[in-house]
Amino acid sequence: MTDGRHGDGSLGDRSLGDGRHGDGSLGDAVLAVDIGGTKTAVALLDGEHAVLAMAQAPTPGADGPDAIIGTVVALAQQVVERAPGARVVATGVGTAGTVDVDRGAIVWATETLADWAGTPLAASLRSRLAPLVGDAPVQVQNDVDAHALGELRRGAAAGARSALMVAVGTGIGASVIVDGRVLRGHRHVAGAFAHVPVGAAGLRCTCGRVGHLEAIGGGLGLHRHYLALGGDRSVADARGVAGRAPHDPIARRAVADSAAAVGRAIAGAATLLDPELVVLSGGVVAAGAVWWAPMESALRTELIEVLHDLPVVAGSLGGAAPLHGAAAAAWEMVGA
């Protein structure tokens, strides 16, 4: 964290001037913000999509919106100070939670981010960032949507007109790209893959209901399923379960059940939407073949013949995808 000092005064020059310095000006840039359940990252990107500077810190999720926004502002100060000569023209944000993109406000969020629902994030950030970047506009969207937009513009879905992006980490989320744009939905919920009913018997979802995809398909669900099957209670998380799968039959079954649930759910979504391709990202996907093989087997088993050539690929941007998507949305705001 920074204390906000501007060591060489360059920040003030940039805020007040036109950003065009004769001494190696970097020109126009955007701030990209990724607010996740555990970590917040801020990057400064130029018009060529190069990351000029990046900083991250734990998300103070339990401390409320002011603390989270304060973290974003402090990180933004750090990255702006590291790239003198860059002029911030817009800020793009991907955040955990359900987002009303038109209002830039959080509609709904889990308790991971306390009191996050109702936060007028775009307006608050615009106000708090004004001393740093002037009146640059702020665009806010869901973090999985930002992730998908990143893969669409810069990664595994580049050039596609439609795509289904699924992120499998601690939880599970998805984003639907139609005609080159993120589908938001009438109530801002499109892509809430976590709460698709899959009949996971007896497993309780983070929303409190029983049988939703996240209850077995997310990393937390996978770990709980492993324990429910009688797995070793000293294994701490989904990563640990996946690591034991080669020599622990219960771990292997837990991973296979979890992956197959995701595969069947993807088959359902893909049949409904007929996307050009499916992109998968996230920590659980990174477990590799032990997860991917049963996922793809379940998926392919369900797909009708005309969908048999549906490409299912891993994301290529990894954890940087939401930042690239947030940056893309920021550039779109200012017509670039």
Ligand SMILES: [Zn+2]
């Ligand atoms: Zn649910």
